[in-house]
Amino acid sequence: MIRIRNGLLLIGFACLISGVLFGLFSKQHVTLPTGRQEVVFWHFWGGRDRSVVDHVVQQFNDSQNQFFVRAVAMPGNNLQAKLFLAVTGGDPPDLVNQDDPILADWAQRGVIQPIETIAKSEEIAKLDRWMFQPAQRLSKVNNRYYAICNGLDIRALYYNKTLLEQEGLQPPRTLQDLDQIAAKLTPDAATARAMGLYAYLPDSRRLWAWGYVFGGQFYDATKGLAQVDSGPIQQATRWMADYGLRYGPDNLAAFRQADQSLPGKPFPLLPIQPESMVGRYGLIMDGQWRTRDIVEFTSKRRERGLPCPEFGVCPLPSPTVPMVQGRSQAGWVNGNFFVVPAGANCPEGAWEFMQFWIGLNQPKWAAQTCAAGGWIPVSQQVVETETFQRFLIQNPLFATFVELANSPNQFPTPVVPGAAMFKRTVEAAAYEAMSHPEESVTPILKQANQRIQLRLERARSQ
Amino acid sequence: MNQRGLKTICLYLTAWFMAALFSLPLLMMISGSLKSAEQLTRDPYSLLPAEWNWSNFPEALSSMPFFVYLSNTLLLCFGCVIGTTLSCALAAYGLSRVSWPGRNWMFGLVIATMLLPWHITMIPRFVLLSELGLYNSLWAIVLPTFLGEAFFIFLLRQFFMTIPEQLLDAGRIDGLSHWGLFWKIVIPLSKPALATVALFQFVTTWNDFGGPLLYLNDPKKFPLAYGLERFVSSYGDQTHLLLAAATLFTIPMIIIFFLAQKTFIQGISTTGIKG
Amino acid sequence: MPKNSNHHSEARAGWLFSMPWILGFLALFVWPFTASVWWSFCQYDLINSPEWVGWENYSRLTREAREQxxxxxxxxxxxxxxxxxxxxxxxxxxxxxxxxxxxxxxxxxxxxxxxxxxxxxxxxxxxxxxxxxxxxxxxxxxxxxxxxxxxxxxxxxxxxxxxxxxxxxxxxxxxxxxxxxxxxxxxxxxxxxxxxxxxxxxxxxxxxxxxxxxxxxxxxxxxxxxxxxxxxxxxxxxxxxxxxxxxxxxxxxxxxxxxxxxxxxxxxxxxxxxxxxxxxxxxxxxxxxxxxxxxxxxxxxxxxxxxxxxxxxxxxxxxxxxxxx
The missing domain is CATH 1.10.3720.10 (MetI-like)
Incomplete structure (x- = not known):
């Protein structure tokens, strides 16, 4: 008994001492330079993006004598919940960078401030002329800026060029090409298992992209109606579910494991084994951040003197069958955006920093940031800078994404209150449809549509 | 006789098998934390790393403010342990060694709160604590422990009941009030039970994830459990670092377990039986 | 030996000893529970004041339970x-x-x-x-x-x-x-x-x-x-x-x-x-x-x-x- 007691006492004592010691230690954080106003800035970047962010912040701070930005990394999926808690808890940051579809909800509930209350009207007018259309779509609620988009996430189709060439195949120009490639490379699950590779598998979360490619719209803004069950979206869902028919829904699930197309998760297009020339897919839809993975992969292989496959990227191929009005250069666009929470202490400083980041006045700075982070600028003016052009020459794969960023056919998740549920429900419906590929997709989409409509109406009534 | 021998062998085999099965994941975690990223993909299953890659630990440590997190965890643990032990001992004394009209009724309420899932009180509690200005403060997690915790009150009450009345009577003859009886007789006699409560609270706070998720927004205030989850979110593909971080987070618990094994086991088994 | 016959002071001691818990019970259980019951009949986002909607939340729950x-x-x-x-x-x-x-x-x-x-x-x-x-x-x-x-x-x-x-x-x-x-x-x-x-x-x-x-x-x-x-x-x-x-x-x-x-x-x-x-x-x-x-x-x-x-x-x-x- 005595030994245990001593042990416990020892632990308690150790806690006390180390707790107090470390507590004192941790007090030494970055001190605010005198005469500067602090701007607390939350973002979710971790890993290697973090250093790019820190660099922007440092550059900004060096260029300033009025404001001082303190960046706080908040990685994780539920940043929006964190921000909401902070606003209601009474201790919000001054600026948040986000990429979840919550803008309209926050605007409606007064969690965030409209940008025009902070910015001058001529600055707002400049934004309208200056910013890429998809970026504006991501920044506005009911035609008012509630956010400033600072980077676009565009998705396109990556492919293993070497593999396609070996089989005498061309990169797909139409959706039918894509289907043929799949049918030729891996006609069924058994072949795919034997090869350790699937030519292409649709990801249920990407019904958003394919819906737009098939010419659909998930939401009719003029009528305020969800139309998830409309013709083009049904066709897109059917097309995705047909891959479930081909390979069996369970095999789809196993292979989808690392598909979480997030930076930080491995890119399944790349071979894992040193001697292998193929990854787990022949073609895969993913975002522009993967070009960096490919560059790193290639240089690593070259360094070790290993053979290296070539990769390519093309816009999502659109269907050319009768009855379908497909869109070219289309897709689902998302992006990072800044918002200023209600109750922020220093909105002026936040606005200064936003302008600095997107390069509204000095595109050169923004070009450097975008090149360093591998981010898509939000304005043609930044794209045209010398710095960024040089980056594009070094990263030819990236150019496709930049072109798509200026396409009018890139649509985000509808910016309406309830968008998070909207997005989730569409994805869940696609998942459901792909898990039961033998069934009709219509009732699944109809049910999803009803629930979304209810949610939208409830949001409107608030 | 022969059959008996066979039975014993079977028993031993099963025991070894189960013990191996239960400890395997832990061993894998430790061995995985000592493998380099490349080794992990090439040979994830071997228990002994081909070469011991200690550098995962410093790398994991430098990828997050580990010591800041650790100090917060320890501050939280310290505060919560003090809070719980004190408040629960007081309440348990009031509910066991003082005879007053509302006592049994009150004890029933204590038990009832044990059955109430935390979900119900989560939102209003959040509102209340933020109104008190405790949002983004370690106090949001520490303060409620100063207001008692049903399970520990129950545990201590059961223990206090076993203290012989004669001892208290002797104290009363010496002119001790309830306050005196509590500090001079009951507390010294209840050290094992108090140690159990302190230990359990320590472990609970060490592991607490929901509290920091709700109440803390400044990384300088994050405790380890929450910091580790953040780490998972931002280094999802660096399994070797994740395992190293998880190992670092776990080892103190294992050490504490071995130091205080008896208290652990006794604590758990008494709570089970007395229920 | 007679027990302390002063019921009044016993009762006071009992309440006092239990006070931390009683405070906790009121602040962390009774009030939250009551608030939860009330809010469950409201539309509420913690920012704008709660708005009474009757059984709507419950009917939504039952509908969702039906629809899985x-x-x-x-x-x-x-x-x-x-x-x-x-x-x-x-x-x-x-x-x-x-x-x-x-x-x-x-x-x-x-x-x-x-x-x-x-x-x-x-x-x-x-x-x-x-x-x-x-x-x-x-x-x-x-x-x-x-x-x-x-x-x-x-x-x-x-x-x-x-x-x-x-x-x-x-x-x-x-x-x-x-x-x-x-x-x-x-x-x-x-x-x-x-x-x-x-x-x-x-x-x-x-x-x-x-x-x-x-x-x-x-x-x-x-x-x-x-x-x-x-x-x-x-x-x-x-x-x-x-x-x-x-x-x-x-x-x-x-x-x-x-x-x-x-x-x-x-x-x-x-x-x-x-x-x-x-x-x-x-x-x-x-x-x-x-x-x-x-x-x-x-x-x-x-x-x-x-x-x-x-x-x-x-x-x-x-x-x-x-x-x-």
Missing amino acids: QGFGQALTNTLYYSLLSVPLSVVMGILLAVLLSARLRGQAIYRTLIFLPSVIPVVAASVLWLWLLDPQSGLVNYLLSWIGIPPQNWLNQARSAFSLETIGVLQNYTTGEPLKLLGSKDALILMTLWGVGNFVVIYLAAISDIPKSLYEAAEIDGASPGRKLLHVTLPMLSPVIFFNLVMGLIRSVQTFTSVYVLSEGTGAPGGSLRLISLELFLSAFSDLEMGYASAMALLLFIGLTLATTILFRTSRYWVHYRMAA
Whole structure:
């Protein structure tokens, strides 16, 4: 008994001492330079993006004598919940960078401030002329800026060029090409298992992209109606579910494991084994951040003197069958955006920093940031800078994404209150449809549509 | 006789098998934390790393403010342990060694709160604590422990009941009030039970994830459990670092377990039986 | 010796000693509970003032329960998890305790090794199992392959083993195809069972309390080990089993951290890890629907109370309380 007691006492004592010691230690954080106003800035970047962010912040701070930005990394999926808690808890940051579809909800509930209350009207007018259309779509609620988009996430189709060439195949120009490639490379699950590779598998979360490619719209803004069950979206869902028919829904699930197309998760297009020339897919839809993975992969292989496959990227191929009005250069666009929470202490400083980041006045700075982070600028003016052009020459794969960023056919998740549920429900419906590929997709989409409509109406009534 | 021998062998085999099965994941975690990223993909299953890659630990440590997190965890643990032990001992004394009209009724309420899932009180509690200005403060997690915790009150009450009345009577003859009886007789006699409560609270706070998720927004205030989850979110593909971080987070618990094994086991088994 | 006859001061002392808890009870239980009940009839986002909507939140809950969406899906997930993990923990706990109470050399080692996983912090355990359950390179599938079981999808598959959908899968089964039955919730159950050590310790203590004379009497009657387990150990353990059932139920319904970490706060894949606790957290702080979340919490509480009451009611048929000596 005595030994245990001593042990416990020892632990308690150790806690006390180390707790107090470390507590004192941790007090030494970055001190605010005198005469500067602090701007607390939350973002979710971790890993290697973090250093790019820190660099922007440092550059900004060096260029300033009025404001001082303190960046706080908040990685994780539920940043929006964190921000909401902070606003209601009474201790919000001054600026948040986000990429979840919550803008309209926050605007409606007064969690965030409209940008025009902070910015001058001529600055707002400049934004309208200056910013890429998809970026504006991501920044506005009911035609008012509630956010400033600072980077676009565009998705396109990556492919293993070497593999396609070996089989005498061309990169797909139409959706039918894509289907043929799949049918030729891996006609069924058994072949795919034997090869350790699937030519292409649709990801249920990407019904958003394919819906737009098939010419659909998930939401009719003029009528305020969800139309998830409309013709083009049904066709897109059917097309995705047909891959479930081909390979069996369970095999789809196993292979989808690392598909979480997030930076930080491995890119399944790349071979894992040193001697292998193929990854787990022949073609895969993913975002522009993967070009960096490919560059790193290639240089690593070259360094070790290993053979290296070539990769390519093309816009999502659109269907050319009768009855379908497909869109070219289309897709689902998302992006990072800044918002200023209600109750922020220093909105002026936040606005200064936003302008600095997107390069509204000095595109050169923004070009450097975008090149360093591998981010898509939000304005043609930044794209045209010398710095960024040089980056594009070094990263030819990236150019496709930049072109798509200026396409009018890139649509985000509808910016309406309830968008998070909207997005989730569409994805869940696609998942459901792909898990039961033998069934009709219509009732699944109809049910999803009803629930979304209810949610939208409830949001409107608030 | 022969059959008996066979039975014993079977028993031993099963025991070894189960013990191996239960400890395997832990061993894998430790061995995985000592493998380099490349080794992990090439040979994830071997228990002994081909070469011991200690550098995962410093790398994991430098990828997050580990010591800041650790100090917060320890501050939280310290505060919560003090809070719980004190408040629960007081309440348990009031509910066991003082005879007053509302006592049994009150004890029933204590038990009832044990059955109430935390979900119900989560939102209003959040509102209340933020109104008190405790949002983004370690106090949001520490303060409620100063207001008692049903399970520990129950545990201590059961223990206090076993203290012989004669001892208290002797104290009363010496002119001790309830306050005196509590500090001079009951507390010294209840050290094992108090140690159990302190230990359990320590472990609970060490592991607490929901509290920091709700109440803390400044990384300088994050405790380890929450910091580790953040780490998972931002280094999802660096399994070797994740395992190293998880190992670092776990080892103190294992050490504490071995130091205080008896208290652990006794604590758990008494709570089970007395229920 | 007469007890302190001053009732007044006794009462005052009683209240004073219990005061911290009473304060806590009022501030952290009574008020929150009342507020929750009120908000469950409101539309409320914590920012704008609550707006009375009557039974709307509840009718939404029942509708979702019917459609197996949102709350309905979370309810099914929670029921699946609780109804499997609690009984399995009890059975496994008893079997392990019986095994570990046998007089074996190195008994302390086995006990420690089996108990140890239950002191591993949940966040760390979740990180660990995410890796062990990887369908491609995880240890679990590797071990399963030794005994000829095809690799399972675990945390990547929404469908769980004991679901209606599984019947369809089995009907469409063609030989040669690997059968993938175990999904994300089965993975969660596996992880829970790994931490069963807590229960084992309780059973072990209870078993050691069983008087030897009972076993001796049974042996004289020529009872086999199986019969001894059935007719001596189990009845004597029944109060503890009952306690563990209740505690296990409460604990399983509140499971939050593991599903949060395993799914990075989303409840993926396909919402299959959205247990009620996670659904509630996300409804409240991600969708900003406090009223709806409060209604859900209340229904959960009512359900849990009902389940506990039923357990208590049935307990007199199978729980044997030993006469106090």
